[in-house]
Amino acid sequence: SKTFSPAGCILVPTLDRGSKFFGGKPGFESGTVTELVPSIPSVWGFFSNGALGRLDNSEPSGGFDMMVHGSASSYVLVGSASGRPIYDPVKAAQEEEAAKQKAAEESAVAQALDAEDAKRQARSKSLLQLDEKAPRDDQGELVLKRREVHSGRAISVSTVEWSVAEKTATPTSALEGYMWDKETEVDRFRERVPLSNLVSQCRLAVSDPTKSKPRDWIGPLKRRVEKDGFVIVPECKRIEPITGSLRKRYDVTKLAKQFVLAGSPVLSVNCDPVMFGGTLEDITKAREASSRAALSIASEDGIVVPPILASDLILYPYQLYKLQLAG
Numbered sequence: 622s623k624t625f626s627p628a629g630c631i632l633v634p635t636l637d638r639g640s641k642f643f644g645g646k647p648g649f650e651s652g653t654v655t656e657l658v659p660s661i662p663s664v665w666g667f668f669s670n671g672a673l674g675r676l677d678n679s680e681p682s683g684g685f686d687m688m689v690h691g692s693a694s695s696y697v698l699v700g701s702a703s704g705r706p707i708y709d710p711v712k713a714a715q716e717e718e719a720a721k722q723k724a725a726e727e728s729a730v731a732q733a734l735d736a737e738d739a740k741r742q743a744r745s746k747s748l749l750q751l752d753e754k755a756p757r758d759d760q761g762e763l764v765l766k767r768r769e770v771h772s773g774r775a776i777s778v779s780t781v782e783w784s785v786a787e788k789t790a791t792p793t794s795a796l797e798g799y800m801w802d803k804e805t806e807v808d809r810f811r812e813r814v815p816l817s818n819l820v821s822q823c824r825l826a827v828s829d830p831t832k833s834k835p836r837d838w839i840g841p842l843k844r845r846v847e848k849d850g851f852v853i854v855p856e857c858k859r860i861e862p863i864t865g866s867l868r869k870r871y872d873v874t875k876l877a878k879q880f881v882l883a884g885s886p887v888l889s890v891n892c893d894p895v896m897f898g899g900t901l902e903d904i905t906k907a908r909e910a911s912s913r914a915a916l917s918i919a920s921e922d923g924i925v926v927p928p929i930l931a932s933d934l935i936l937y938p939y940q941l942y943k944l945q946l947a948g
Contacts, residue, residue, distance in 0.1 A: 627698040628707045631655050632666030634653040639668075651696055658698075662709050678721040707803060710803040734866055737898065757794055765797045767804070802895045803934045811939065819942045826946060833908060836928040841886040855880045856932060860898035871898075877907040879916035881927055891932040892947070904931055904947040 624633045632651055643649040649666045672695035674689055701707075756764040768887075792798035826832040832907055845852040875892065880888055890907045892899040916925040931944045 625698075625700055626704070627658060627661050627700045627709065629663040629665070629699045630658070630661055630693065631697040632664060633669050633672055633697070634666070635672055635690070635692050636668050636670060637692050655697065662707060731869060734740060734869065737860075751827060765794070765800060767800075799896055799934065800936065803893075803936055806895055806938055807937055810943065816939055816942075819939065819946075820919075821940050823945050835945065838887055838928040838930050841928065845886040852886065854887055854889055854930075855885050856891060857903065858891040858897055858899070858932075859895075859903075862896045866898075873903045874906050874910040877910040878914040881911045883920060885927055887927050887930065889930045889932050892944075893933045895934075899933075901943060901947040904929060904944065908948045 624876055634650060634819055638650070640647045640649070650665075654661065654664050660811075670691040671691055672687040673689060675687060675692065753928065758764055827834075842852055842854070857873045857876045858867060859873075860866050877888060877890075886912060888907060890899070890903050892896045892901055892903050894900055909927065912926050915924050929948075931947070933940065933944070935941065
């Protein structure tokens, strides 16, 4: 039938057949099976003194249609009548190996996340357990100092000169330590892409109609408050510095889709890699996922794509240009 899927073929040739019968070609008849049914996984059989079958393809009319042929080959296709899939040991071994490899990769990712969590937690706890009390001004606000980058004394030997740090500066509060780490991150970005090049890329992106443009984030928030009296802003965050990973399998694409389908007017995505494990790619992924989700639930009023707020510690205009390129 059209739904029949053979699991194997039993080949029963008579004793006069074989390689000599077909001009010395070995496996001629079994090769014919694989040509006619390429997907068949196995062919086996045995020689016999005769083969059962009809003389032609006419409809059976009585009990004498089946005959024993002294020189012939009988092909019997075997398969599941219920449509059960065929067991292929080679395919099963490949699937088992792929499952083991996937499990090993997931285990490696989980171990890397655990190590990253432990590193961030240790950094956060070290900042929160400072011996000295953080300095504050007359109004009670924290006093934050910028990171020292030129501390130390210069030593010259012949034509070689280098700097030796006499005393390494330590932050006086968790917020100051966080700010210093963020400054280090921005400095590394600047070494790879100078500000002038980044500004040029932003100008090209503004003139490109295929690139995303900044959208109003406050407007949808106010309209939802006017309508319902309150609003919940969901945030996609990978890691909490004190407690570690908020969920082991963090998928910003899946989260953004769920929030949009649930009716959220706006989204927030934490893209800070220093303390919260985010990336700029999270902004791009969330924007694309929210656009697809909004398209799937489009109504007569049109397509409403929630705008996305990038949550990060902003210290320099350089970071704003990076966020604009990320969407």
